[in-house]
Amino acid sequence: MNALKTAIVDLKEGFKRFGLSATLAWEDLKDRYRRSVLGLLWIIIAFLTFVLVMLLIFGRIFDAEGFDYTTHLVVGFAVFGFISSLIPGSGDVFAVNKAWILSTNLPYSVYANALVLKSFFELAIVGATAALLVIFLGNPNPGHLWTIIPALALYYLTALGLCFAIGPIGTRYRDFVYLLQSVTRMLFFATPVFWVATPDTSRGLISMYNPATYFLDIIRLPINEGRVSMTAWMICGLCCLGLWVIGFISFSVSKRKIALWL
Amino acid sequence: MSESPTYLRASDLSVRFPAPSHIVAKKSEIGGQILQRGSKRELLAVDNVSFELAAGDALGLLGHNGSGKTTLLKTLAGIYTPSGGAIEYAGLLGNALNTNIGFRPERSGRYNIKLKSILAGRRSKDLPNLIEDVESFSELGPFLDMPMHTYSAGMRARLAFGLATAFRYDILLLDEWLGAGDQRMRDKAAQRMSEFVAASSITVLASHSASLLKRVCNLGMVLLHGRSVFLGPVDEALELHEELQARK
Numbered sequence: 001m002n003a004l005k006t007a008i009v010d011l012k013e014g015f016k017r018f019g020l021s022a023t024l025a026w027e028d029l030k031d032r033y034r035r036s037v038l039g040l041l042w043i044i045i046a047f048l049t050f051v052l053v054m055l056l057i058f059g060r061i062f063d064a065e066g067f068d069y070t071t072h073l074v075v076g077f078a079v080f081g082f083i084s085s086l087i088p089g090s091g092d093v094f095a096v097n098k099a100w101i102l103s104t105n106l107p108y109s110v111y112a113n114a115l116v117l118k119s120f121f122e123l124a125i126v127g128a129t130a131a132l133l134v135i136f137l138g139n140p141n142p143g144h145l146w147t148i149i150p151a152l153a154l155y156y157l158t159a160l161g162l163c164f165a166i167g168p169i170g171t172r173y174r175d176f177v178y179l180l181q182s183v184t185r186m187l188f189f190a191t192p193v194f195w196v197a198t199p200d201t202s203r204g205l206i207s208m209y210n211p212a213t214y215f216l217d218i219i220r221l222p223i224n225e226g227r228v229s230m231t232a233w234m235i236c237g238l239c240c241l242g243l244w245v246i247g248f249i250s251f252s253v254s255k256r257k258i259a260l261w262l
Numbered sequence: 263m264s265e266s267p268t269y270l271r272a273s274d275l276s277v278r279f280p281a282p283s284h285i286v287a288k289k290s291e292i293g294g295q296i297l298q299r300g301s302k303r304e305l306l307a308v309d310n311v312s313f314e315l316a317a318g319d320a321l322g323l324l325g326h327n328g329s330g331k332t333t334l335l336k337t338l339a340g341i342y343t344p345s346g347g348a349i350e351y352a353g354l355l356g357n358a359l360n361t362n363i364g365f366r367p368e369r370s371g372r373y374n375i376k377l378k379s380i381l382a383g384r385r386s387k388d389l390p391n392l393i394e395d396v397e398s399f400s401e402l403g404p405f406l407d408m409p410m411h412t413y414s415a416g417m418r419a420r421l422a423f424g425l426a427t428a429f430r431y432d433i434l435l436l437d438e439w440l441g442a443g444d445q446r447m448r449d450k451a452a453q454r455m456s457e458f459v460a461a462s463s464i465t466v467l468a469s470h471s472a473s474l475l476k477r478v479c480n481l482g483m484v485l486l487h488g489r490s491v492f493l494g495p496v497d498e499a500l501e502l503h504e505e506l507q508a509r510k
Contacts, residue, residue, distance in 0.1 A: 006343075023380050027366055034368040103360035104381070105340030256343030259336075260279050 003252040014109025021113035071138040071224045076193040078130040082123045088180040090162040091170030112163035143226025151218040158240040164247030168254035268353035268463040270315045276346035277308040293328035294488040307333040309488040322475035323468040324503040325485035331468035353432030361426040367411040396424040427458040434462035
């Protein structure tokens with residue numbers, strides 16, 4: 001019970017220092033591009049380059065009557081960028097903050113919040129670019145757009161749960177982080193980001209058993225097809241809940257050991 | 263600063279680190295105790311340490327390299343969670359164990375003061391006073407508005423020291439005395455450091471300097487392989503420490 005209490009206190013104290021997490025997230029993001037002339041614009045350039053090349057290659061293959069492939073790809077890639085930075089990042093969240101953890105007594109959730117916020121800042125930049133691309137190049141059929149707001153809230157919660165679930169494992173077993181990087185690379189091809197999941201095909205089957213598909217769906221479907229998939233919401237909600245349960249157990253058990261493992 | 267009487271109590275404090283299984287569990291002149299538990303090895307860095315300090319006390323930690331001084335300080339600071347025992351205290355507890363943490367080399371000195379203030383959880387309305395204080399001590403002038411990566415080592419040390427000693431705590435944990443700069447700056451830093459320590463009610467200081475410990479502390483604890491072998495007046499602690507060193 002003490003361990004659980006310690007985890008809850010850490011989480012509460014971490015949210016009290018949310019301003020610090022936001023500052024660290026913003027500084028980390030800016031540090032990545034510091035001394036470059038274009039700075040954060042590189043995030044937009046990298047996104048645009050990928051999307052435009054993919055549109056040239058796959059645009060004709062997947063464009064079909066009544067389906068807007070441009071919006072499918074643009075929104076999918078923007079959201080997948082968020083997912084793909086968070087999966088390996090969550091496993092590494094405590095190890096990369098080793099100097100901080102071994103010098104201050106800040107709650108560990110400060111680092112988890114900072115990581116998730118950094119990915120959200122990136123998502124905001126990429127998302128704004130994606131919105132412009134959809135408006136000018138796409139032909140979406142939007143509806144129920146308000147559901148994007150709770151979807152983003154669910155993203156935040158899930159990402160935080162992921163940090164607590166796998167952050168301690170990545171600290172104890174460094175190989176785990178490399179495994180996560182490989183899984184994330186594989187996930188990109190196993191998720192309908194640049195391809196379309198057609199029912200009754202192998203692609204459809206792969207996407208059906210891939211939770212990332214549903215995380216994409218809760219944002220992409222309202223934009224592209226004007227509909228909300230309750231199945232996707234349920235699966236995402238269950239994933240979030242499952243990660244929090246695992247996260248609480250993992251973080252409670254290991255909180256006191258993380259600094260010793262570093 | 264808090265209203266209730268300041269105290270710091272450690273009861274049967276132990277800290278164990280996981281150690282590689284190929285390490286042979288035998289006695290060493292330095293470091294903590296290596297324990298063997300089946301196929302697992304553990305490093306017992308702090309072994310059942312207890313003490314109680316009240317307002318006005320300054321405890322000096324003495325011991326050979328790897329005797330557990332820094333681990334004990336980090337445990338008191340809340341960085342390591344003890345494997346056994348408990349820590350209780352009343353008052354604002356702070357440390358100056360790593361004065362370089364949190365600096366962004368690409369940012370200006372002034373902006374870094376702001377970042378450190380956020381890190382320390384200080385109110386934004388106190389920031390102008392903090393900047394003025396650090397600016398006046400560090401004498402960085404126009405360099406305060408230049409990126410820190412352009413600073414010399416001495417300039418960085420001035421800023422780091424000025425910031426580390428700008429905050430006040432009821433209970434202060436220090437791993438060695440801090441200093442900065444050339445001879446003139448060193449005198450100024452020594453004065454500021456003395457004020458910084460004097461502002462706290464309780465100080466725990468780890469150092470190898472006998473003269474420093476005599477000047478600052480009233481109590482001394484001698485650590486040997488993580489175990490406290492003496493706790494009492496600092497003069498007696500220093501005598502025992504010297505005796506133990508001479509035996510080696």
